[in-house]
Amino acid sequence: xxxxxxxxxDDKDNPLGYGTKxxxxxxxxxxxxxxxxxxxxxxxDGQGRVxxxxxxxxxxxxxxxxxxxxxxxxxSGRQEGYEEAALRCLKxxxxxxxxxxVLKSSVWVNYSAVDPRNGKYCENEFCRLVISVHxxxxxxxxxxxxxxxxxxxxxxxxxxxxxxxxxxxxxxxxISKIENERPxxxxxxxxx
Numbered sequence: 001x002x003x004x005x006x007x008x009x010d011d012k013d014n015p016l017g018y019g020t021k022x023x024x025x026x027x028x029x030x031x032x033x034x035x036x037x038x039x040x041x042x043x044x045d046g047q048g049r050v051x052x053x054x055x056x057x058x059x060x061x062x063x064x065x066x067x068x069x070x071x072x073x074x075x076s077g078r079q080e081g082y083e084e085a086a087l088r089c090l091k092x093x094x095x096x097x098x099x100x101x102v103l104k105s106s107v108w109v110n111y112s113a114v115d116p117r118n119g120k121y122c123e124n125e126f127c128r129l130v131i132s133v134h135x136x137x138x139x140x141x142x143x144x145x146x147x148x149x150x151x152x153x154x155x156x157x158x159x160x161x162x163x164x165x166x167x168x169x170x171x172x173x174x175i176s177k178i179e180n181e182r183p184x185x186x187x188x189x190x191x192x
Contacts, residue, residue: 004073007037011110013126018074025059027122032112036071038125040170041086041102043067044189045135050153053093054146055168059121060113062146063168067132068093086130093145096138105129106183113169127170129178131185153189 005018015037024034043051043066051067072085080088083102090097107129115121140148151159160167160175178186 004071004075006071006073007079008034009037009126010035011126013037013108013128021071025121025123027114027120032114032122033124035110035112035124035126037128038069038071038123038170039082039086039089039128039130040065040069040174041067041089041130041132042105042174042186043090043132043134044153044186045150046133046188047135048152048154048189048191049150050156050189051134051138051148052151052156053140053144053148056143056145059115059123060168061117063171064166065168065171066174067148068144069127069168069170082128082130086132090132093141094138094148095141096136097132097134100132100134102130102132103185105131105185107174107177107181107186109170109173109177111170111173116165123170125170127174129174133188154191 003020006024008016008019019034024036053065053068055063055065068089070085070089072080082104086102090100109127112124160172
């Protein structure tokens with residue numbers, strides 16, 4: 001079986017080539033993997049609540065994430081777009097998103113971090129936020145998550161400040177950017 005490849009990028013998301021998921025997430029001679037394209041899906045219910053996932057993964061296991069995170073893959077010579085990869089993520093990691101739609105947002109961050117549980121693994125990403133509005137029941141796939149919950153975005157901001165180690169590092173950066181930039185596509189979850 002041929003492994004899915006991730007897109008190596010610069011800090012502005014310009015493609016530089018491809019790498020395997022394994023090699024891009026390993027610390028190499030003190031350097032944090034290879035900078036690559038990733039995405040995180042923010043699902044909100046239109047009432048100020050966002051979907052959180054208790055992450056079950058080789059890297060940053062047990063951290064709380066937004067609804068899900070993945071990469072746009074190169075598969076069989078075809079490059080996935082951000083929105084396509086986000087839909088794949090939601091449909092793989094949950095049931096209840098069969099009719100979901102997503103929107104690429106103006107929010108993105110560059111970040112890097114070593115997994116505190118195992119210093120061999122890391123993240124080094126240009127991470128684009130993709131948004132979905134969803135207000136029906138969902139259930140998580142137990143292969144991908146320990147659990148999930150809906151939380152008011154304002155409570156997530158507060159809790160992430162009090163307990164930053166509870167959250168994946170990209171979540172902290174994305175929350176900060178949303179709070180500071182207040183993008184119009186997320187006015188529904190932000191208090192005035």
